[in-house]
Amino acid sequence: MRLERKIAYALAKELKDITQEAKLEALAILTATGDRVAFYAGDKTANSTELSAIGAALVAAARLALERLSYAPINDVMVRGKNGFLILKSIGDFHLVGGTSDIEEFKNAIAVLSNHAPTIADILSYVQIDEDELHM
Numbered sequence: 001m002r003l004e005r006k007i008a009y010a011l012a013k014e015l016k017d018i019t020q021e022a023k024l025e026a027l028a029i030l031t032a033t034g035d036r037v038a039f040y041a042g043d044k045t046a047n048s049t050e051l052s053a054i055g056a057a058l059v060a061a062a063r064l065a066l067e068r069l070s071y072a073p074i075n076d077v078m079v080r081g082k083n084g085f086l087i088l089k090s091i092g093d094f095h096l097v098g099g100t101s102d103i104e105e106f107k108n109a110i111a112v113l114s115n116h117a118p119t120i121a122d123i124l125s126y127v128q129i130d131e132d133e134l135h136m
Contacts, residue, residue: 001031001035001036001037001127003037003127004126007123007124007126007127010123011029011037011038011120011123011124012038014116014119014120014123015027015029015038015040017116018098018112018113018116019040021108021112022098022100022105022108022109022112022113023100023102023105023108023109024098024099024100024105024109025041025042025084025099025100025101026040026041026042026046026051026086026097026098026099026100027039027040027097027098027099028040028041028048028051028052028055028096028097028098029094029095029096029097029120029124030052030055030056030094030095030097031056031093031094031095031129032056032059032060032093032094032095033056034052034053034054034055034056034057035052036048036049036052037094037124037127039051039052055088055095055097056095058077058079058088059074059077059088059090059095062074062077062088063090073090074090075089075090076088076089076090076110077090078110083101084099084100084101085099085100085101085103085106085109086098086099087099087106087109087110087113089113089114089117091117091120091121091124092121092124092125093124093129094120094121094124096113096116096117096120098112098113
């Protein structure tokens with residue numbers, strides 16, 4: 001997804017702030033359909049396209065489960081693996097994703113992503129998304 005220069009600059013600044021406040025090994029912003037808006041995976045050998053699609057699928061599955069149980073709307077999806085943690089924060093038509101292998105940093109990352117989510121949502125409110133893509 002291509003962003004206007006002004007939006008890309010504001011987003012880059014916010015993401016830089018996040019990385020300075022939380023030791024995340026992966027950080028991304030995705031659309032609800034899995035389009036990558038921004039992606040960083042440090043020294044991990046990650047396929048950004050594949051991980052973007054997987055992240056969107058995880059959020060979609062969690063959203064459906066929450067709706068079926070009348071727990072909606074979705075706020076976060078947290079996935080714990082043997083060697084790390086993934087946080088997916090819903091921000092409207094977008095998702096903020098962070099990953100870390102450190103449990104203490106995981107707790108901090110949840111707070112940091114939550115604190116920055118409103119500003120990122122404001123920045124992304126100027127991004128046009130094709131309505132057909134949202135209802136696939």
